[in-house]
Amino acid sequence: xxxxxxxxxxxxxxxxxxxxxxxxxxxxxxxxxxxxxxxxxxxxxxxxxxxxxxxxxxxxxxxxxxxxxxxxxxxxxxxxxxxxxxxxxxxxxxxxxxxxxxxxxxxxxxxxxxxxxxxxxxxx
Amino acid sequence: xxxxxxxxxxxxxxxxxxxxxxxxxxxxxxxxxxxxxxxxxxxxxxxxxxxxxxxxxxxxxxxxxxxxxxxxxxxxxxxxxxxxxxxxxxxxxxxxxxxxxxxxxxxxxxxxxxxxxxxxxxxxxxxxxxxxxxxxxxxxxxxxxxxxxxxxxxxxxxxxxxxxxxxxxxxxxxxxxxxxxxxxxxxxxxxxxxxxxxxxxxxxxxxxxxxxxxxxxxxxxxxxxxxxxxxxxxxxxxxxxxxxxxxxxxxxxxxxxxxxxxxxxxxxxxxxxxxxxxxxxxxxxxxxxxxxxxxxxxxxxxxxxxxxxxxxxxxxxxxxxxxxxxxxxxxxxxxxxxxxxxxxxxxxxxxxxxxxxxxxxxxxxxxxxxxxxxxxxxxxxxxxxxxxxxxxxxxxxxxxxxxxxxxxxxxxxxxxxxxxxxxxxxxxxxxxxxxxxxxxxxxxxxxxxxxxxxxxxxxxxxxxxxxxxxxxxxxxxxxxxxxxxxxxxxxxxxxxxxxxxxxxxxxxxxxxxxxxxxxxxxxxxxxxxxxxxxxxxxxxxxxxxxxxxxxxxxxxxxx
Amino acid sequence: xxxxxxxxxxxxxxxxxxxxxxxxxxxxxxxxxxxxxxxxxxxxxxxxxxxxxxxxxxxxxxxxxxxxxxxxxxxxxxxxxxxxxxxxxxxxxxxxxxxxxxxxxxxxxxxxxxxxxxxxxxxxxxxxxxxxxxxxxxxxxxxxxxxxxxxxxxxxxxxxxxxxxxxxxxxxxxxxxxxxxxxxxxxxxxxxxxxxxxxxxxxxxxxxxxxxxxx
Numbered sequence: 001x002x003x004x005x006x007x008x009x010x011x012x013x014x015x016x017x018x019x020x021x022x023x024x025x026x027x028x029x030x031x032x033x034x035x036x037x038x039x040x041x042x043x044x045x046x047x048x049x050x051x052x053x054x055x056x057x058x059x060x061x062x063x064x065x066x067x068x069x070x071x072x073x074x075x076x077x078x079x080x081x082x083x084x085x086x087x088x089x090x091x092x093x094x095x096x097x098x099x100x101x102x103x104x105x106x107x108x109x110x111x112x113x114x115x116x117x118x119x120x121x122x123x124x
Numbered sequence: 125x126x127x128x129x130x131x132x133x134x135x136x137x138x139x140x141x142x143x144x145x146x147x148x149x150x151x152x153x154x155x156x157x158x159x160x161x162x163x164x165x166x167x168x169x170x171x172x173x174x175x176x177x178x179x180x181x182x183x184x185x186x187x188x189x190x191x192x193x194x195x196x197x198x199x200x201x202x203x204x205x206x207x208x209x210x211x212x213x214x215x216x217x218x219x220x221x222x223x224x225x226x227x228x229x230x231x232x233x234x235x236x237x238x239x240x241x242x243x244x245x246x247x248x249x250x251x252x253x254x255x256x257x258x259x260x261x262x263x264x265x266x267x268x269x270x271x272x273x274x275x276x277x278x279x280x281x282x283x284x285x286x287x288x289x290x291x292x293x294x295x296x297x298x299x300x301x302x303x304x305x306x307x308x309x310x311x312x313x314x315x316x317x318x319x320x321x322x323x324x325x326x327x328x329x330x331x332x333x334x335x336x337x338x339x340x341x342x343x344x345x346x347x348x349x350x351x352x353x354x355x356x357x358x359x360x361x362x363x364x365x366x367x368x369x370x371x372x373x374x375x376x377x378x379x380x381x382x383x384x385x386x387x388x389x390x391x392x393x394x395x396x397x398x399x400x401x402x403x404x405x406x407x408x409x410x411x412x413x414x415x416x417x418x419x420x421x422x423x424x425x426x427x428x429x430x431x432x433x434x435x436x437x438x439x440x441x442x443x444x445x446x447x448x449x450x451x452x453x454x455x456x457x458x459x460x461x462x463x464x465x466x467x468x469x470x471x472x473x474x475x476x477x478x479x480x481x482x483x484x485x486x487x488x489x490x491x492x493x494x495x496x497x498x499x500x501x502x503x504x505x506x507x508x509x510x511x512x513x514x515x516x517x518x519x520x521x522x523x524x525x526x527x528x529x530x531x532x533x534x535x536x537x538x539x540x541x542x543x544x545x546x547x548x549x550x551x552x553x554x555x556x557x558x559x560x561x562x563x564x565x566x567x568x569x570x571x572x573x574x575x576x577x578x579x580x581x582x583x584x585x586x587x588x589x590x591x592x593x594x595x596x597x598x599x600x601x602x603x604x605x606x607x608x609x610x611x612x613x614x615x616x617x618x619x620x621x622x623x624x625x626x627x628x629x630x631x632x633x634x635x636x637x638x639x640x641x642x643x644x645x646x647x648x649x650x651x652x653x654x655x656x657x658x659x660x661x662x663x664x665x666x667x668x669x670x671x672x673x674x675x676x677x678x679x680x681x682x683x
Numbered sequence: 684x685x686x687x688x689x690x691x692x693x694x695x696x697x698x699x700x701x702x703x704x705x706x707x708x709x710x711x712x713x714x715x716x717x718x719x720x721x722x723x724x725x726x727x728x729x730x731x732x733x734x735x736x737x738x739x740x741x742x743x744x745x746x747x748x749x750x751x752x753x754x755x756x757x758x759x760x761x762x763x764x765x766x767x768x769x770x771x772x773x774x775x776x777x778x779x780x781x782x783x784x785x786x787x788x789x790x791x792x793x794x795x796x797x798x799x800x801x802x803x804x805x806x807x808x809x810x811x812x813x814x815x816x817x818x819x820x821x822x823x824x825x826x827x828x829x830x831x832x833x834x835x836x837x838x839x840x841x842x843x844x845x846x847x848x849x850x851x852x853x854x855x856x857x858x859x860x861x862x863x864x865x866x867x868x869x870x871x872x873x874x875x876x877x878x879x880x881x882x883x884x885x886x887x888x889x890x891x892x893x894x895x896x897x898x
Contacts (some may be wrong), residue, residue: 505836
């Protein structure tokens with residue numbers, strides 16, 4: 001669908017270009033100097049952004065730039081609240097003790113089971 | 125373009141059977157419901173954080189007050205700051221994107237709706253966890269929203285409220301990151317036919333810039349909080365300066381971009397409102413879209429200006445990038461002021477908020493350049509000057525954009541208009557209260573009042589300026605009461621069926637969300653009302669101009 | 684008091700520019716509010732964009748940003764130039780919740796501290812007219828030494844020493860504060876900085892009380 005190549009690639013170019021701009025600013029910081037932690041941190045972020053750009057590129061190549069047909073779940077996702085509560089219990093386990101994992105793990109297992117079987121959404 | 129709905133849905137006219145009641149909302153994969161939940165949750169928390177602000181202003185109204193003891197005061201300002209940033213402005217900004225972006229690009233839904241819903245739930249549970257600190261024996265977290273170690277380590281902050289704060293903020297931020305990815309992917313890869321990137325509304329461009337910052341910068345907060353959690357478990361970590369200053373880098377690498385996450389969507393809401401009520405398309409569209417991206421990229425490089433006084437940052441670089449921000453910011457103002465200069469202005473409530481945004485945010489922006497200058501920042505950092513600056517940016521600026529957005533999109537979301545008279549009362553009280561509260565703080569900081577002080581002495585000479593600020597806070601409370609009454613009353617009337625329907629496009633707006641019903645159907649555009657042809661970033665304006673008709677001509681084709 | 688002078692000139696210039704920009708925007712906005720009301724029957728005018736004008740505008744903004752960056756960086760360096768004469772050294776330690784000032788050059792290892800409760804504020808005694816190098820550190824959490832009248836502050840970290848030099852041109856007494864949030868009594872962590880004549884400073888280093896006031 002990328003009839004006019006550049007425009008069809010714009011989503012990719014926006015993300016990739018934004019990552020490159022970050023890289024340029026990071027390079028300027030390299031001239032000024034800063035603690036090494038910062039270069040690991042920001043350098044890692046630039047890599048992450050370029051990976052995101054690659055994901056966008058892969059998606060753009062496998063489908064049209066603009067959509068006509070959409071795949072959408074239209075039923076609720078009943079697995080989500082238990083999954084979120086499970087995550088919250090994991091966080092609380094770090095506060096009140098790891099015994100809370102005994103509650104969190106089963107809850108997350110239930111959420112996964114629900115996601116796999118219980119509420120499979122009908123899709124177009 | 126039409127969405128081909130599943131066969132069994134044809135019978136319900138494009139509206140799938142959704143579970144009704146609270147369970148339907150709690151498990152909804154409808155981006156509108158998730159967005160609305162996010163926005164409504166953050167508005168409720170906004171009121172709560174406002175109450176905390178009133179407590180602070182009550183304590184500071186007079187010198188040597190004993191209304192709140194220092195330990196309580198520290199909890200209150202910590203949760204006010206954390207709440208406003210992590211739990212109100214950021215989620216509201218992203219929640220707006222969750223609701224509006226699919227509509228504005230003509231899509232029937234958001235990418236990854238289940239994950240988006242998970243993001244919302246993580247946010248809510250995170251907020252609850254953070255606030256539950258108040259219910260623990262030693263109270264809530266009390267180390268500021270930045271929570272520098274070693275202050276925030278176990279030795280100096282032993283209370284369990286601190287652990288709950290870390291867990292809560294981590295959950296909420298994870299949720300926001302997930303929502304940010306979903307919105308970004310939606311706008312990049314779920315656009316309807318005709319909606320090229322260069323026809324995206326300004327709001328969608330702002331969400332691209334915003335979500336890029338979310339995915340790029342927010343993980344640094346998770347890293348910082350992980351470091352903090354490790355340091356609370358192992359005291360030796362923060363005995364070393366490397367990790368103390370390292371935490372500050374990690375934190376501010378998130379902590380500055382988040383300011384723009386809390387700003388761009390509101391700026392863009394203001395831009396949409398200005399364009400619609402100026403009766404013309406937004407002036408300088410391409411420059412604005414490009415400048416938003418540049419703005420966002422530079423904002424990733426300025427975090428060290430929060431560390432000018434640490435003596436351990438490359439001040440020259442951060443000053444360079446901070447001052448460079450004036451270029452893209454100037455382009456935004458070029459667009460906003462240019463739009464109204466050639467316009468034909470109408471003044472409904474959203475426009476009032478949008479117009480007030482322009483000079484008020486400017487005060488925040490101009491003082492931002494000043495404190496991006498190290499020699500000025502050495503004096504005013506960690507003083508009330510910064511409190512004034514940040515509230516001009518986030519309250520006089522972003523919050524005014526937020527209210528412009530609420531009044532503007534309320535009819536689309538609910539199908540009814542918010543009350544006009546209460547809205548105007550809200551606006552004027554808010555303008556008076558905002559400036560009365562925050563303008564004196566510039567002087568207070570200049571004169572030497574540090575931030576985060578639980579009280580001050582009589583001979584400091586800060587008394588009357590603080591009293592003014594506290595009176596202003598009282599006016600803000602009245603303004604927010606007017607707003608709350610307006611929303612609740614309107615919703616009540618609507619529930620009783622006593623409101624006149626707002627219609628599909630009550631403001632004669634330009635973007636695609638106004639081409640569908642109010643509120644939009646489950647899949648946003650019903651087969652009978654497909655997405656109109658997208659010919660520019662203001663497709664409905666094109667349609668009207670092609671038809672050569674008055675706004676009424678388009679309304680006829682509406683309902 | 685080079686910090687105060689540099690701050691004064693930069694703050695004055697930036698305030699003036701900010702005020703000017705604010706007034707320009709306000710004037711443009713006011714013009715639109717008065718002249719562009721729909722109620723007056725104003726039609727929509729103007730192009731959807733003005734790329735040439737915008738380019739010049741961006742050029743002007745960029746030029747101004749370059750000037751501001753260069754000039755303020757120069758001012759920052761001017762402020763941090765090494766002093767002409769050898770400075771006296773004072774070791775400053777912040778702790779929860781007060782300060783300790785030690786004088787390594789004092790023959791009796793003079794050191795001053797206090798409780799920062801009520802009127803018991805420690806006084807940092809320095810010679811007037813001579814550069815003073817403060818070596819800042821902290822015992823427990825991060826603090827920040829702020830002298831509002833000097834228009835300068837610097838953070839005090841544990842496990843790290845920050846250094847800055849100040850010169851107080853004339854005798855006098857100024858209030859100092861802690862600017863970095865440091866817990867329960869952060870609000871009370873004040874101190875005095877007192878500039879005394881050099882000979883009195885020497886007597887102070889030898890352990891004698893200051894004339895007129897308790898140190």
